[in-house]
Structures are given as structure tokens and as C-alpha cells.
């Protein structure tokens with residue numbers, strides 16, 4: 001146990017607000033692997049690594065922000081928390097609230113939540129309310145509830161969420177010895193791109209007023225931030241909210257991102273881009289990740305890789321650049337996409353009789 005990872009609040013205590021340390025609520029989140037992806041390096045001519053956030057306790061990066069938000073709420077003596085969610089926030093909030101002995105209310109949009117995530121929220125005992133509306137409606141309602149009742153909001157508009165999530169950037173720099181040239185990630189409500197940009201800047205010593213801002217810089221530079229939205233839910237790319245967002249990538253099916261302005265700042269200040277990728281590109285990247293790189297993610301998580309591959313095809317990835325990609329959530333959350341070919345046909349197992357020769361034949365071994 002001497003070297004057990006303690007969760008991101010304890011591991012990065014000197015760079016987080018002190019109020020998170022009063023009553024830390026943790027399930028050991030963070031410390032996720034940064035996996036080299038030779039398959040993607042070959043396809044892009046860059047040096048590509050995957051930050052595999054599906055390895056967090058509830059299977060997505062949301063746990064980094066949730067340990068912080070829930071620690072802050074616990075420190076203030078909160079009894080009830082609320083969140084709006086496309087799925088992963090509710091899974092995470094439910095688990096951390098249980099850990100903290102709090103009640104967790106979850107507002108999910110009608111009919112668009114991946115089954116794995118819904119079952120997590122229920123398994124952890126959340127008070128789940130399916131709202132007649134989309135994610136953006138749920139977030140408005142959750143904010144109003146928290147304003148009018150003794151309830152803490154744990155969505156990423158809660159600044160403690162961003163504080164926790166910035167540790168993803170810290171871990172990447174710790175693993176590589178410096179910041180990458182380019183950091184890639186999917187963009188939904190835009191909390192994560194905001195958090196990573198904050199983390200990279202703080203680690204490069206560019207935020208003297210941040211907690212730990214007087215500590216020596218760990219990185220010598222910051223990366224260009226490349227964010228990708230789904231084409232049917234791409235408000236930042238289009239420059240206006242999308243009233244009926246639609247995409248297979250339910251985790252980023254958001255028409256009016258709460259951290260819109262911060263995402264544009266991250267893009268502009270880092271010399272990066274925010275572009276959109278189609279559902280076909282997302283599902284193709286999902287397949288490359290699982291069938292070629294050995295990393296199973298949910299569709300939303302594949303949007304970053306889809307964008308990277310798309311830019312590589314257009315000759316827009318600098319040769320030899322060091323590129324890190326946050327793959328945000330685990331494939332088991334929304335596994336149906338693996339059971340379908342890219343043309344939409346169901347995948348059926350090949351039936352064989354129980355003798356070795358038929359099995360060897362079926363495997364083309366003879």
C-alpha cells in the first residue's frame with residue numbers, strides 16, 4: 001500500500017484550493033495511463049499518446065472534477081447535490097455522493113442516455129429524474145434548483161469541477177516531462193477543454209495567482225488546444241447555439257455549452273482550433289481505437305481522434321509533433337456501437353460445432 005495513488009486532490013494538493021482539503025471525498029480517481037498509440041502515430045506522422053480516462057473509478061474523466069466538487073460540498077456540510085447530465089456526470093456524482101453520505105439528484109434529458117451510465121446512477125442510489133427536454137434544459141433547471149433550495153450544483157459550471165479536471169493536464173506533463181505540442185479532446189459543455197488549458201498554463205508557471213502559482217514551473221511551454229464537436233452539436237464551430245443537437249456521441253450532444261467563452265479563449269490563446277466531425281468520422285475513429293489501438297471508448301470519446309485523423313488527412317498535423325489525446329470515457333458505458341458494422345449491420349457471432357476441426361476451419365487455420 002505504500003505507493004497507492006491517493007486520488008487527484010491529495011496528489012496535487014499544493015496546486016488546488018485549500019478548501020478541497022478539509023473533507024476530501026475520493027474514490028482514487030486520476031493516475032490514468034498515458035498510452036502510446038503507434039497506430040495513430042503511423043496514420044498522422046506525429047507521436048501520439050492517449051490519456052485513457054475510462055480508467056477512472058466510474059469510467060470517465062468526470063471523476064476528477066467530482067472529487068473536487070464533492071469535497072468542497074462536504075467541507076461546507078452539504079446534504080444534497082444536483083447535476084444535469086448527458087450520463088457520465090450523473091454516474092460520477094452518484095458514486096461520489098454515496099461515498100460522502102449525501103443525496104444526489106440527477107436531471108437527465110428525455111430518452112438519450114446510454115444505458116451503462118443510467119444504470120450507474122441508479123446503482124449508486126441517485127434520485128434520477130428524466131426531464132422533458134434536452135441537456136441544456138436540464139442544466140438551466142439544475143441551476144435554478146441550486147439557487148432556490150439548499151442544494152449544491154456539481155456541474156462543470158461549478159469552479160471546483162474545473163480545478164479537479166485540470167489535473168489531467170498535470171498528469172500528462174508529469175508523464176512526458178514537458179507539455180505536448182498539441183492536446184486534442186472532444187468538446188461538449190466545454191468544461192474539460194477549459195480545465196486542461198488552465199492546467200497546462202499553471203504547470204508552465206503562467207498563473208502566479210493560482211494555488212501553487214509560486215511553485216517552480218514544471219513545463220517549459222503550453223500546447224495548442226484542438227477541440228472537436230460533433231457536427232450535429234457544434235455551436236462553437238457554427239457561432240450560435242444549436243436548439244436540437246443530434247449525434248450518436250451522446251456525451252457531447254450539447255447545443256449551448258456552459259463554458260463556451262472559456263473554450264474560445266483556450267482555442268485562441270493556445271493557437272489551437274475547434275472544429276466539427278461527423279458521426280461517421282466519430283464511429284470510424286471509435287473502430288480504429290478499439291480494433292487497432294486496443295482502447296475501447298464510448299463514441300463521444302472518439303471525437304478527438306476523429307478530428308486528429310481528419311486534420312492529418314488534410315495535411316494539418318505537423319510531422320513529428322508530440323500529440324496527446326484525451327479519450328474521455330470507457331467503451332463499456334455505451335457498448336452497442338461495437339456490435340454494429342460501420343454500414344449499420346448487426347454483428348453476429350459465427351456458429352460452429354464443438355469440434356476442433358470446425359473451429360480451426362472457421363479461424364482459417366487449416
Ligand SMILES: *Cc1c(COP(=O)(O)O)cnc(C)c1O
Pocket residue numbers: 060061062088089156186187188189190191192193251252298300301328329330
Ligand atoms: C462530459 C464528457 C465529454 C465532454 O466534456 P465537456 O467538459 O462537457 O466538454 C466528452 N466525453 C465524455 C465521455 C464525457 O463524459
